[in-house]
Amino acid sequence: MSDLGGLPSPSADPLGSLGTQTVAIAVEAPTQRVAPARWRLLLRRPTFWAGAVILVFWIVCAVFGRSFAPYNPLAQQLLAANQAPSGAHWFGTDPLGRDVLSRVITGARTILIITPLATILGTILGTALGLAMGYLGGWFDTVASRIVEAILALPFVIIAFLFVVALGNSVPTITVIIGLVFTPLIARTVRAAVLAERSLDYVPAARLLGERPARVMFAEILPNVMPAILVEFTVRLAYAVFAVATLSFLGFGVPPPTPDWGADISANYTGLLAGYWWQVLFPALAIASLVVAITLIADSIEQVLAS
Amino acid sequence: MAMFLLRRLGLMVLTLWILSLIVFFAGQILPGDPGRATLGQFASPSAVQALDHQLGVDRPLLTRYLSWLGGVLHGDFGTSYAYRSAVEPFIRAALINSIKLALLAFVIVVPLGIIGGVVAALYEGRGVDRVISVTGLSLASLPEFVTGIVVIVVFGVTLKWLPVTASAGQGSGVLSQFQHLILPAIPLVLILFGYISRMARAGTIEALNSDYTRTAVLKGLPETTVIRRHVLRNSLLPTITVIATQTGYLIGGLVVVETLFNYQGLGLLIYNAAKAKDFAMLEAGVLIIGVVYVLATLAADLLLTALNPRLRIGGSG
Numbered sequence: 001m002s003d004l005g006g007l008p009s010p011s012a013d014p015l016g017s018l019g020t021q022t023v024a025i026a027v028e029a030p031t032q033r034v035a036p037a038r039w040r041l042l043l044r045r046p047t048f049w050a051g052a053v054i055l056v057f058w059i060v061c062a063v064f065g066r067s068f069a070p071y072n073p074l075a076q077q078l079l080a081a082n083q084a085p086s087g088a089h090w091f092g093t094d095p096l097g098r099d100v101l102s103r104v105i106t107g108a109r110t111i112l113i114i115t116p117l118a119t120i121l122g123t124i125l126g127t128a129l130g131l132a133m134g135y136l137g138g139w140f141d142t143v144a145s146r147i148v149e150a151i152l153a154l155p156f157v158i159i160a161f162l163f164v165v166a167l168g169n170s171v172p173t174i175t176v177i178i179g180l181v182f183t184p185l186i187a188r189t190v191r192a193a194v195l196a197e198r199s200l201d202y203v204p205a206a207r208l209l210g211e212r213p214a215r216v217m218f219a220e221i222l223p224n225v226m227p228a229i230l231v232e233f234t235v236r237l238a239y240a241v242f243a244v245a246t247l248s249f250l251g252f253g254v255p256p257p258t259p260d261w262g263a264d265i266s267a268n269y270t271g272l273l274a275g276y277w278w279q280v281l282f283p284a285l286a287i288a289s290l291v292v293a294i295t296l297i298a299d300s301i302e303q304v305l306a307s
Numbered sequence: 308m309a310m311f312l313l314r315r316l317g318l319m320v321l322t323l324w325i326l327s328l329i330v331f332f333a334g335q336i337l338p339g340d341p342g343r344a345t346l347g348q349f350a351s352p353s354a355v356q357a358l359d360h361q362l363g364v365d366r367p368l369l370t371r372y373l374s375w376l377g378g379v380l381h382g383d384f385g386t387s388y389a390y391r392s393a394v395e396p397f398i399r400a401a402l403i404n405s406i407k408l409a410l411l412a413f414v415i416v417v418p419l420g421i422i423g424g425v426v427a428a429l430y431e432g433r434g435v436d437r438v439i440s441v442t443g444l445s446l447a448s449l450p451e452f453v454t455g456i457v458v459i460v461v462f463g464v465t466l467k468w469l470p471v472t473a474s475a476g477q478g479s480g481v482l483s484q485f486q487h488l489i490l491p492a493i494p495l496v497l498i499l500f501g502y503i504s505r506m507a508r509a510g511t512i513e514a515l516n517s518d519y520t521r522t523a524v525l526k527g528l529p530e531t532t533v534i535r536r537h538v539l540r541n542s543l544l545p546t547i548t549v550i551a552t553q554t555g556y557l558i559g560g561l562v563v564v565e566t567l568f569n570y571q572g573l574g575l576l577i578y579n580a581a582k583a584k585d586f587a588m589l590e591a592g593v594l595i596i597g598v599v600y601v602l603a604t605l606a607a608d609l610l611l612t613a614l615n616p617r618l619r620i621g622g623s624g
Contacts, residue, residue: 047441146321146322146325147325149322150322150323150325150326150329150597151329153322153326153597153600153601153604154326154329154559154593154596154597154600155556155558155559155560155562155596155600156559157559157560157562157563158558158559158562158577158593158596159333161562161578161581162333162581162589162593163333165581165582166333238448239448242448242449242450245450245452245453246450246451246452246563249450249452249563250562250563250566250578251582265452265456269456269567272456272459272460272464273464275464277460277464277465280456280460281456281457281460284452284453284456284457285453285457287449287450287453288449288453288454288457291448291449291450291453292445292448292449294448295444295445295447295448296441296444296445299444
């Protein structure tokens with residue numbers, strides 16, 4: 001890791017106080033010097049490019065979809081209901097005669113609003129909890145670890161599902177629930193990373209200099225576990241898409257008629273057995289492409305940071 | 308060894324107890340009155356109150372938790388609000404159905420995942436490895452209902468090879484039951500393949516780079532013998548743990564797969580219970596899932612210790 005390190009410079013440590021400057025530079029400089037080289041490595045990975053192109057495509061759809069979708073995603077044409085894919089409707093129409101292609105394009109919006117916000121929330125809370133567990137240790141860590149482990153004994157889809165049933169399925173509620181469900185998962189990863197850092201010399205050094213625990217945690221340890229948190233964030237982002245889509249499919253997504261991939265699948269699923277496969281297959285493929293794209297990006301980042 | 312076992316069991320009981328607290332109190336925050344949910348919106352308030360009293364949901368929270376926990380410890384999960392009969396037979400039938408589905412998925416995926424991972428490791432960095440790794444990673448990230456729909460469209464609707472509902476009729480033979488379970492098992496297989504092959508790959512690569520493998524090669528053993536006797540034995544240990552921990556995720560996936568294929572398992576039971584606000588059923592179902600997960604993790608730990616003497620010494624020290 002440090003073999004790629006360049007020259008240390010005084011500006012390499014924006015967070016350190018004067019007293020800890022030398023210590024902090026010694027530890028932080030390698031990660032900061034290496035970062036640009038690492039990102040260039042990322043650009044050489046075909047899987048990263050494949051993932052990034054798909055993700056950018058869906059972001060464009062989420063932001064500008066309404067202006068270039070061929071039809072209004074909410075416009076019903078009951079006389080043209082359940083039509084198979086054709087020149088006029090590339091992805092066919094749904095039972096209300098709405099254009100499936102337009103609903104797939106504009107349906108990117110809800111999932112791309114909920115998932116990043118939920119993942120950011122979970123990452124912030126999980127990082128704070130993980131830092132506290134790993135650094136403070138003692139009874140706090142013991143108790144918190146037990147609770148985290150008990151929660152992780154339940155699949156996160158089931159926990160999220162229970163809370164959505166209890167608290168409702170508006171966009172803010174789903175966002176907060178997914179964020180909270182991810183908190184213990186992220187806390188566990190951050191805790192492990194912090195335990196590895198804690199034994200390094202700079203932590204006792206900072207403590208001996210009289211820094212308060214909060215400062216040691218957030219200003220000294222946090223920058224050094226950032227790569228692990230970044231990987232965790234991208235991996236969880238893919239999981240969030242997974243979770244949000246699954247909740248929608250189970251009937252706890254955004255309420256109709258807002259276009260939403262999971263909700264559209266849930267609403268038209270019975271038509272599948274009647275042969276109207278296009279109403280569910282295309283939204284399903286949209287979800288698949290988004291999850292795979294984020295997973296490929298996450299994997300590329302992980303591989304590059306590990307190399 | 309005995310100390311190690313005792314500590315493991317103690318931790319397990321503690322985890323289960325916290326789990327019971329979480330499950331019970333999570334059940335309590337579900338809105339809606341069970342009596343009202345059962346009797347419908349046109350029932351009179353006095354009838355709702357009477358039913359609430361009969362179900363015991365008007366007692367204080369702590370009393371209810373203690374009596375619920377006491378019952379659970381004796382195998383009594385309480386009375387379903389929706390069916391007005393004991394929860395236990397429903398849970399038992401659903402659990403058996405889910406186990407059938409999960410077993411089928413495991414029987415297919417474990418050999419497949421291990422072979423995939425080992426092959427990827429033997430060709431590390433080459434085309435075969437990239438294809439297996441990227442495919443596995445992508446499949447593992449796809450929600451079960453997405454792969455389920457693709458599978459239904461291809462095999463059920465277009466090719467018409469297999470039935471698209473999971474439950475064979477009453478009293479149907481083993482073969483027919485099996486046939487109905489193949490399609491629902493595929494989404495579970497696809498999602499687990501990624502995890503298991505990834506772990507098997509990592510374990511094999513580590514074993515391939517080890518000193519004992521180099522020694523075995525240098526002393527002139529044939530390649531197949533080295534792989535079979537030296538590499539695989541060590542590389543499959545971490546894979547066992549992953550298989551056990553994936554049991555939990557497998558059950559999470561069951562909620563979706565069972566809903567998609569309308570299969571009367573634990574997942575569908577929980578889903579329906581949550582929709583009907585049937586707390587007793589819901590709590591029992593979720594608790595059983597937690598118990599299965601904790602037991603699977605314990606079994607994996609014990610198996611790992613039995614297979615790997617080095618851990619046994621480390622564990623007791």
